[in-house]
Amino acid sequence: MKKVFTTVLLFVTTITFAQDQYTKGMQKAFQLWGEGKASEASNMFERISNAEMDNWLPYYYVAQIxxxxxxxxxxxxxxxxxxxxAQEFIDLAKAISPDNxxxxxxxxxxxxxxxxxxxATYGMTLSGKVVALYAKAETLAPDNPRVVFSQAEWxxxxxxxxxxxxxPYCKDVERxxxxxxxxxxxxxxxxxxGKDRAEMVAENCNK
Structure with missing residues (x-):
């Protein structure tokens, strides 16, 4: 019984330590990004993704940066x-969290x-894909503010x-x-x- 308890305690401690390291790493990455150190932040998120292979978030932020x-x-x-x-890390994120x-x-x-x-080069091949992506995102999450705003801005x-x-799209920004x-x-x-940018776009709508 003591051996079982020790094993469980060790397992819980290991998970707690890993979660603590993840939290510290993510906080540091966001701090770097906030300081304008985008490249360093991207590298930090990438290192976190190597340790958190079933978590789509660090992959997402590498792509976003x-x-x-x-x-x-x-x-x-x-x-x-x-x-x-960015595309490489989007693909990795999608593999972890499809239809996100x-x-x-x-x-x-x-x-x-x-x-x-x-x-002129990319509009013909990619514009239709962008429209389809926003349509799918809207179907999946019609009340997600980033979906509504990003589609309106597009x-x-x-x-x-x-x-x-x-x-006509100003009403979507307001929503x-x-x-x-x-x-x-x-x-x-x-x-x-997205909120700050949406406010800026809404302000221009009202001019």
Whole structure:
């Protein structure tokens, strides 16, 4: 009986230690990102993913950091390197958590970064995929504020590109703000971004 108790205690202690290391690692990665050290943060999330192989979150953040860094990037070689890495980690995240609306939004954003870089080259092949991704995410999580807002922002960008009115999508942005106000992430590390940008877009809608 004593041996069984010792084994259980050791197991619980090991799990607790691993969880503590995960928490510290994620906190450090977010701290680095907040300090503008995106590359270091990405590397930290990647190291965490190597230890947390059944957890989609660190993979997701590697993809997100590399995607965000690619918007506005003019160097095609650097952009390609970043977006290929983002795609690699999206694929890994999807393998762990299929049909995850947060990952679908991230995939759409990565495609959008390619389109933003060269619409003539990538728009024809990727625009339809972005529309399909947002449609699927909306079906899975119609009340997820990032799904609602990101889809609205994509629709606004498409409307601008084709010289159409963006006003019809302002109501979706406003709806996303209502959803952001009531949204509670599953943990401190689950996606919880987008409210600030939605507020900025909503403000421009009202001008």
């Amino acid at each position: 590399n995607t965000i860094a690619s918007f506005g990037e003019k160097d095609k070689e650097k952009l390609t390197q970043q977006l290929e890495k 609306p947060e990952i679908l939004v991230q995939q759409a954003m990565t495609h959008t970064a390619w389109i933003a870089f060269d619409g 629709n606004m960008g498409s409307a601008k590109y084709f010289g159409q009115d963006t006003a 996303s703000l209502e959803l952001f106000a009531n949204f509670k992430p599953e943990s401190d590390f689950h996606p919880n971004w």
